[in-house]
Amino acid sequence: MEKKEPKINVLVSWWTKRDGIKDYWLKIDKFLWRYIKANIIKNTNGLTLNPFYFINLAKKCKKCDLLHIQHNYCLFGSLFNKINNIHAFLFYFLVKFPKGPKIITTMHDIVEPRKLNFFKRFYLDLMNLPIKLFSDKIIVHRTVVRDQLIRQGFKAEKVSVVNYGVDDVKNLMVPEDARRKFGLPERKTIVQFGFVRPDKQYELVIDALTELPDMQLFIFGDAPYKDYLDFLKKEISKKGLEKRVIFKDKVPQHMNYEWLSCGDVIVLPYARISASGVLSDAISAHLPIVTSDISEFKETEKQGVLKTTNVYSKKEFARTIREVVNNPKHIKANILKYVKNNNRNEIAKRTKQTYEEVLNEK
Structure with a gap:
């Protein structure tokens, strides 16, 4: 008798045009x-406070053998983006009971409780409670994040690491050709990209x-x-770097x-x-990368694809950028190995393996 193929649902945030988690999953799903x-x-309405929306969403999601939730703390109701995960317990409970599917939760946004006061730690524990209680498996993208969750009381055997994954991009332009194409001046170029936010500390590169x-x-x-963009422009003007x-x-x-190909180095402080x-x-x-020396980047540094440094020391930060720009070959060679082992196709294989393990658990 032919084995029945399991039905798998994946819950993804879908209420903004630009959403990093949605973009991540679509690349894996491909x-x-x-x-x-x-x-x-x-x-499509994760920020709503209406419980009936999440009751109906749970009914839709549970019609499967396995539900994979792409989680962030705004996914199940948010009040002014300050009080989050309001209806998470309701959602997880209704999916799981009665006779619900296995649940995998990929946690994309992790908060380190050691940096929080007592009340905020208590609030974080409340937000994490339904994930702990109802998930059969929890996926994170880094070992250091797995260790953080275990310190927060998550069961070690439940938490697995599946790397975020990278694109296997072919036929990238050399920087000189890219700068010529887009009309940038011809000089060594540092690149920063993505959402311009205060926690990315662009002012340190300036x-x-x-x-x-x-x-x-x-x-x-x-x-x-x-306000942050205005602050950066004032810093640029003050230092005469226009x-x-x-x-x-x-x-x-x-x-x-x-556009990334215009750069000789990418900097993430x-x-x-x-x-x-x-x-x-x-x-x-495939560009050399210089980052701050936080633990998440230090873990990736072990793969040889980036160089961490003390970004709060202007001279040390600049010296590291100079060294990487002048000697990029070693990092570029390690990047090619990393892409081979962690491209989206490889991550899709590991995701399928995780699905099978959870579905086969008694």
């Missing part, structure tokens, strides 16, 4: 279909640029925080890698990350 079918359930007189900084991406800092706010997503689509795209662009 390859996952080669190995196993998964039906996308679109959460400060380091004063130590790199032969280089320019190219910033592209949406800037939703106007001719060496170039902004471009709108780049079509399908042209990201062409972030204060925090969880799953970084920007880091994934940076590796996919």
Whole structure:
């Protein structure tokens, strides 16, 4: 008798045009279909406080053998983006009982409780409770994040690491050709890209640029925080760098890698990350990468695809950028190995393997 193929649903946030988690899953899903079918359930109104929306969403999601939730803390109701996961317990409970499917939760946004006061830690525990109680498996993208969850009381045997994955991009332009195509001045170029937000600490790169007189900084991406963008422009003006800092706010997503090719190095001086689509795209662009020395980047540094540094020391930050730009071959060779082992097709295979393990558990 032919074995019945399991029905798999995947819940994905779908209420904004640009959504890193949605983009992540669509890239994986493109390859996952080669190995196993998964039906996308679109959460089109995750910020609503209406419980009946989530009751109906749960009814829709549970019609399967396995539900895979692409989780962030705004997925199940949010009040002013401050009080989140309001209806998460209701949703998970209704999916699981009675006779619900197996549940896998991929946690994309992790909060480190050691940096929170007592009340915020208690609130974080409440948001995590339904994930702990009702998930048969929890996926994270980094070992350091797995360790954080275990410290927060998640069962070690439930938490698995499946890398975020990278694109296997072919026929990338060399920087000189890309700069010529897009009309950028011909000089060594530092690139920053993605959403321009305060926690990405763009001002530290602007400060380091004063130590790199032969280089320019190219910033592209949406800037939703106007006050922060105004602050950056004032810093640029104050340091007399107007001719060496170039902004471009709108780049079509399908042209990201062409614009990234304008750079000789990508710099990510972030204060925090969880799953970084920007880091994934940076590796996919086959460019040397310099980052802050937070633990998440240090884990990736072990693969030899980036160089961490003290971004709060202007001179050390600038020195590391200079070293990487002058000697990119070692990092580029490691990036090619990383892409081979962690491209989206490989991640789709590992995702399918995780599905099978959970479905076969008693």
